[in-house]
Every structure is written in structure tokens, then in C-alpha cells.
Amino acid sequence: MIRRLRRAMRRAYRRPTVDLSHPARSPLGSSVVNCVVYEDGVRRPCTGDAHDALREVRKQGRGFVWIGLHEPTHAEFAVFAALFGLHPLAVEDAVQAHQRPKVQRYELTEPAEYPLEGGRAGAGVLFTVLKTCRYVGHERGTSEIVDTGELMVFTGPDFVITVRHGRHGSLGPLREALEERPERLAKGPAAVLHAIADHVVDDYLAVADAVQDDVDDAENAVFGGHPRQADVGQIHLLKRELLELRRAVGPLERPIRALASSPLPSVGPQIRPYFRDVADHVARVNDQIGTYDSLLDSILQAHLAQVTVAQNEDMRKITAWAAIVAVPTMVCGVYGMNFDHMPELRWTYGYPLVIGVMVTACALIHRSFRRNGWL
The missing domain is CATH 1.20.58 (Methane Monooxygenase Hydroxylase; Chain G, domain 1)
Structure with missing residues (x-):
């Protein structure tokens, strides 16, 4: 039975024979944003495709590959799943999106075209799901204040694969910032995972601070002017967007704490203290969201009381x-x-x-x- 499953998996993730480096014949389309090789924290030129990059890294026995994808299809991502030996369940979550923020560990599956050697083969793969958030204010009327997306990160012993869903959350500026600090990239894929998590959580803090201004405006409208001039619909919109932000931040606190404290092979002891800082920021955002939600409840009740008194x-x-x-x-x-x-x-x-x-x-x-x- 196990052999049958393995043969079915090989047929499902068998790499096509086309040349992926040729854009006209590549089945990956435009989903590949970037493919970069880092050695000792320094970016190395990579003129080939992902196969060439991974072959070079595993031939040298050091460095790692960072591949960025944007909303790939099942057919497009199957090539990378076969190349890196990714678990089918994680692959399905990465392609379909709309996942709950989480961190899961999977073993590398067969086949992997360029097998790992030594102790790196048992390190496994960390699959991390992060919700990205962006404050859009009132630029699109009153329909939305917080725009959310998704970011999936596969962290292996010598590779990082990021899959982005949504119109924002580009990692280009983050990649450039990391390349200016090669000592951080030299710590391996776990350092990239920390940088991505820290970048996403920093966006949470920025969104929370921006929402605070809207909450203050709603409070001033209720208590600073005529109660009938306050927009109840705007208060309800703020509460709804806070709920969306809570769905992105709330489930992330426990997985980040696990990365900071649990002995995972993919996250070395030199990286765990950095995740503690990220976990503290996540806890801070959760506290802010709870405070804003309670304050909006009080503002809404006060507004209704004022309207009743006015009537x-x-x-x-x-x-x-x-x-x-x-x-x-x-x-x-x-x-x-x-x-x-x-x-x-x-x-x-x-x-x-x-x-x-x-x-x-x-x-x-x-x-x-x-x-x-x-x-």
C-alpha cells in the first residue's frame, strides 16, 4: 500500500521535461517573482532556473535558495513540490490560500531530485502561514479599512519558498534590506523566516496605530459634537475591520511562541531569541485590538444613550x-x-x-x- 502511494506521488509530482529557464516554454508562467542563491549571506548570481540553483547549493553543501511566488496554480507549484520534496498537504494549503495562521512541520517527501546529505535530510520543512495586512483608510469609500492577504513560507534546510496571495505584501524591499545585512542571511533560512514574520508583524503594528486614529475620530464625533452627527455605520465598519485584524493576529501568537521556545531542527538556538521579540509584538497588537474593540463598544453604547436622551x-x-x-x-x-x-x-x-x-x-x-x- 505504501509503495502504491509513493508511486502515485511520483506520478503527481514528476518534473516536466521542458526547460524552465526559457520563459516561452516554462509552465510556471508569471508566478515566479524571484529565484536567488545566497552563500554566506551574500547573493550569488543565478543565471539558470530553480533546478540549477538547488543543484548548485547542494553540490556546494552550503548556502540556500530563496524562491518567491505570487498566486501560483496547482500545475505551476507542482514543479517546486517535486523538486524540493514538499508534503502534499502543505502544497494544497499554499495553493488554495484562505488558511488560518499557523506553523506546521512536515518531513521531506520522496522524490527529491537532488537529495540532501548528512543530518540536513532529517531537518524537515516548516510550513508557516501568515496573514498580511495593509491599512487603506477611506480611499475606497466606507467599504473597507484593512486590506488582508496571505503569505506562506516553506523553510527547509537549504531553501526558502514564499507564496504570496493578495495585492500587497511584496517582499522585494525586505529582500533588499536583508541583503544589506549579510551577517543575518548567513544564519540560513530560519533568519529569512524571522525577517518575514517580523516584517508582517510590523505591518500589524502600523495598521493598529492607523486604526487608533479612526477610533479617536469616532470618539470625538460622539463626545465632541452633536450626537446625531456621529456615523454609526463607520463605528460598525471599524468593529468589523478589527475583527478581520483579530483573525489575522490572534491565531499567530501561539505558533510564534512555539518558534521562540520549541527545539525545532529548522530553527537554531541563535535564531529563537529573535522570535521572542516577534511574539512580544504579536501580543502587543492583540492587546491593542482588544482595547479598541472594547472602546468601540463603549462609544457605540454612549452614542445610543445620547441619541435616546436627545429624543x-x-x-x-x-x-x-x-x-x-x-x-x-x-x-x-x-x-x-x-x-x-x-x-x-x-x-x-x-x-x-x-x-x-x-x-x-x-x-x-x-x-x-x-x-x-x-x-
Whole structure:
């Protein structure tokens, strides 16, 4: 049974015979963003494809390959899965996206075209899923504040494969920054994984700080001006985007802690302290999200209370004016009756007297309501 599974796996991940370095015949299309070889932290020129780069690294026995992909298809990624011996479950997650942030360890599967030698063969592969976030503000109206994407990282003993999904989260600037510090790249693929995780978490901090400004604006709109001028829809949008940010940050705290404390073969002891710093940043963002969410709940409740109070004040004013108008309405209603014998009906000063009585009564009632705060 095991042999059958292995033969099926070989057929599924069998490398095509076409030349991948030729763009016209390459099945990879435009999904390959970059393919770079690093030796002792220094970038080396690589004129061939991923096969040539990996063959060169494993022939030398040092250095690693960093391949960047953007939204590859199953057919495109199957070439790399066969070349590096990636586990089918991790490959499926990397291609389909919409995964929960996590860190999982897989053994290298057969076949690998250029096998590892020595202790590096048992190191396995770390499969890391990260949610990327970008603050877009109100540039697209009120439909979205935080734009999210996904970044998958395969970290092996001598290779790093990054798979990006979404319109943002490019690793080009990060790659350039790392190349300026070859002493970090010299620590191997785990250093690249830390740099990527740190870069993503720094984006979380920037998004959280930007969302804080929106929360402050909502708070000022509720408590600083007329309560009816506050936009309840904007407050609801902030809460929804905070939920999206929580889904990206919340599940990541435990895997990052595991990278900082667990003895994983792919992450050496010299890299673990760096992951502790990333874990602290993730915890900070989680605390910020919880604080903002609680504050938005308080702002929304305060806004609803203010609207209720304002409506009660309006009803009191309407009631007060209705009471004032009721006096002349009653008097006019009495004198509108068609009876022959009514008081002061034939008196010369009857009309001015009735008008004076109505004005005086209305003035007294108005004064009473103002003293009680109803008007």
C-alpha cells in the first residue's frame, strides 16, 4: 500500500521535461517573482532556473535558495513540490490560500531530485502561514479599512519558498534590506523566516496605530459634537475591520511562541531569541485590538444613550409646546360654541379680556417649563 502511494506521488509530482529557464516554454508562467542563491549571506548570481540553483547549493553543501511566488496554480507549484520534496498537504494549503495562521512541520517527501546529505535530510520543512495586512483608510469609500492577504513560507534546510496571495505584501524591499545585512542571511533560512514574520508583524503594528486614529475620530464625533452627527455605520465598519485584524493576529501568537521556545531542527538556538521579540509584538497588537474593540463598544453604547436622551428632550419640548397651545385651544373651543347666553358675549371688552387671559396663561406655562428645563 505504501509503495502504491509513493508511486502515485511520483506520478503527481514528476518534473516536466521542458526547460524552465526559457520563459516561452516554462509552465510556471508569471508566478515566479524571484529565484536567488545566497552563500554566506551574500547573493550569488543565478543565471539558470530553480533546478540549477538547488543543484548548485547542494553540490556546494552550503548556502540556500530563496524562491518567491505570487498566486501560483496547482500545475505551476507542482514543479517546486517535486523538486524540493514538499508534503502534499502543505502544497494544497499554499495553493488554495484562505488558511488560518499557523506553523506546521512536515518531513521531506520522496522524490527529491537532488537529495540532501548528512543530518540536513532529517531537518524537515516548516510550513508557516501568515496573514498580511495593509491599512487603506477611506480611499475606497466606507467599504473597507484593512486590506488582508496571505503569505506562506516553506523553510527547509537549504531553501526558502514564499507564496504570496493578495495585492500587497511584496517582499522585494525586505529582500533588499536583508541583503544589506549579510551577517543575518548567513544564519540560513530560519533568519529569512524571522525577517518575514517580523516584517508582517510590523505591518500589524502600523495598521493598529492607523486604526487608533479612526477610533479617536469616532470618539470625538460622539463626545465632541452633536450626537446625531456621529456615523454609526463607520463605528460598525471599524468593529468589523478589527475583527478581520483579530483573525489575522490572534491565531499567530501561539505558533510564534512555539518558534521562540520549541527545539525545532529548522530553527537554531541563535535564531529563537529573535522570535521572542516577534511574539512580544504579536501580543502587543492583540492587546491593542482588544482595547479598541472594547472602546468601540463603549462609544457605540454612549452614542445610543445620547441619541435616546436627545429624543427624550425633543419629546419634552414637543409636550411643553403642546401644553402651551392647549390653553388658547381650550378657550377658543369654548367660545366657538353656538349658544345665546355666554359670559361676556355682549361685553365691549370681552374679546380683549379673553385674549389677555390666553396670553397670560401661555406665558406662565412657558415660564414654568423653562424653569424646569423642558424648554
